[in-house]
Amino acid sequence: MTTNLEDLTNQLLEAAQKAGADAADAMALKGTSVSIDVRQGKLEHAERSEAVDIGLRVLVGQRQANVSASDTKPETIRVMAERAIAMAKEAPEDPYIGLASSDQIATAWDLDALELCDPTAEPDPSDLQSDAAEAEAAALAIEGISQVQSASAGYGQTEVQLAASNGFSGHYARSDRGTSCVAIAGTGAAMERDYDGDGRIFQADLRSPEDIGQSAAHRALARLNAKQPPTGAFPVLFDERISSSLIGHLLGASNGAAIARGSSWLLNALGEDVLPKGISLIEDPHRPRVSGSRPFDAEGLATKKRAIVDNGTLSGWTLDLANARKLGLESTANAARGVGGPPSPSTWNVALTQGEKSRDDLIREMGTGLLVTSLIGSTINPNTGDYSRGAAGLWIENGEITHAVNECTIAGNLRDMLKSIVPANDARTYLSRIVPSLLVEGMTLAGQ
Incomplete structure (x- = not known):
């Protein structure tokens, strides 16, 4: 089996051209994974996998189609291209699709500096x-x-x-x-x-x-002997290991695909304050030894550092080429894809401005409320930002942890919640999403 990935993508492009594509891009992935599970000191499960997967996107006029396979034989590649062309001819026209122009594509990068492997x-x-x-x-x-x-x-x-x-x-x-x-x-x-x-x-x-x-x-x-909390309005402190979910909602709402569809609670919010002043959300795809780093995006554009939120103000959408064209903007080099589908916008590494106080400081200052350590379920309205999730954690009384809490629901509106956050200083800086514990005042708790 051919395992030279550059040869495979070249074969895919050549086959697409012969089959009648006006343009095409190809992806090849070669992966190895090993996983070991232990139970009661003994090996319970061991698994190893090795695979090469290939994907081809063809464009015929303003129509496109994607095909993928895990077989890399020349005959398979030829059939893939022919099927992709046939599918593209039946696909609806999309005036916004298309490859990057030659002056947009990345031409040089420093892989050694990224330390990805x-x-x-x-x-x-x-x-x-x-x-x-x-x-x-x-x-x-x-x-x-x-x-x-x-x-x-x-x-x-x-x-x-x-x-x-x-x-x-x-x-x-x-x-x-x-x-x-x-x-x-x-x-x-x-x-x-x-x-x-x-x-x-x-x-x-x-x-x-x-x-x-x-x-x-x-x-x-710490979760033993949990009780339901009282119902009412209380401050809620999102522990560092789950606080990134709040920022994830902001990232989702500022994704160009959601904006282009008109299905985002941040629609028309560009240039408005979405976080407190003094807090920024910075994307940096060039941090070394971090899983979200990459030298180029899935459309061949050079990745770059940018501010998604600058000093509290929403400063840009996350865009690939197609959604940028829909919005009359430039791509932010955030296209992501697998072998089986077209590019779509996605964020790389992001970091939220950390505060000066520790999580313990915020606990002491919040008086009576809830420290959330786990979340379950989700009811979030993508158009309004109304937020409701099941939660468990630790109850805070007079600035001290008193007992475990479960079987409760926390609710609010994401626009209001994010504009009032108070960040701690406890984020793990080696993660792809650097988000500290976040205190949100006045959320609604449904418990007893």
């Missing part, structure tokens, strides 16, 4: 099993932990090759290594569970399995 050799499965077993043992060693639901470790590496008939051709590889643990505290109907985990590009950066197991255990123990 660990040069260290693939870990032996026994090393992964040892990591998972250590995490499990560390959790079980904490008094009050009755069992570990799962302890896992994994490794993956993916090569990406993108080429287009406009002359663009680019390649990069990325790796990942992770460990996770889910611990259960208590027994019978009183059992509670929680988790911890870590995933990094470089194996040397990974937290220790012992630390992960102990953290999962302590989080599970």
Whole structure:
């Protein structure tokens, strides 16, 4: 089987041209993944996969179609191109589709500076099993932990090759290594569970399995003897490990595809304040050793740092080429795609301005309210921003944690919530989304 990804994309483009495409782009992915699960100190499940996937997008006039396959034989590539052309001829016309012009495409980048792939050799499965077993043992060693639901470790590496008939051709590889643990505290109907985990590009950066197991255990123990909170309006502090979901809603609402459809609660909000003054949301796709970094987007445009929110003010949409054309704007080089579909806008690494106070400081200052550590379900109106989610966490009384809380709902409106956030200073700066714990005043809690 041919595994040279550049050769594969060139073959795909040549086949598309022969089949009658006016323009085309091709993607080839080569991936390896290994995962190990341990239970009660013994290997429970081991899985390894290796695959090469290819995708082709053809344009015939202002019509397009996508096809993909995991078979890379020349005959398969020829048939893919022919089917794609036949599909494109039946597709509706779209005046906004099209490849980047030659002066838009990236021509140079520094992969070494991004450090997307660990040069260290693939870990032996026994090393992964040892990591998972250590995490499990560390959790079980904490008094009050009755069992570990799962302890896992994994490794993956993916090569990406993108080429287009406009002359663009680019390649990069990325790796990942992770460990996770889910611990259960208590027994019978009183059992509670929680988790911890870590995933990094470089194996040397990974937290220790012992630390992960102990953290999962302590989080599970903190959830024991949970009660429903009172119903009313209270301050809500979103813990750092789930606070990025709030910023995720802002990113979704400022996505160019949602704006072009007219289905966003941030429609017509460009230039308006959406966060408090002094707080910015910065996208930087060039941070080294971070999973969201990349040298170019899925349309071959050079990625770049930009402000999504600048000093509280919404300063731009997240755009690929097609949605930029719909809105009469320029692409922000945020096109993402897989082998099976066309590009669409997506954000890379983002960082929210951190505050000066710690999470503990905010807890002391919030008086009585809820520290949310997990969220379930979701009822969010994409047009109005009305927000309602099931929540669990810890109750705060007179600035101190008193007991665990579950079976409650928190509600508000995202425009109001985000404009009143108070950030802590506890964000993990190695994540793709750097978002600290966020305090939101006056949310509605539905409990007892």
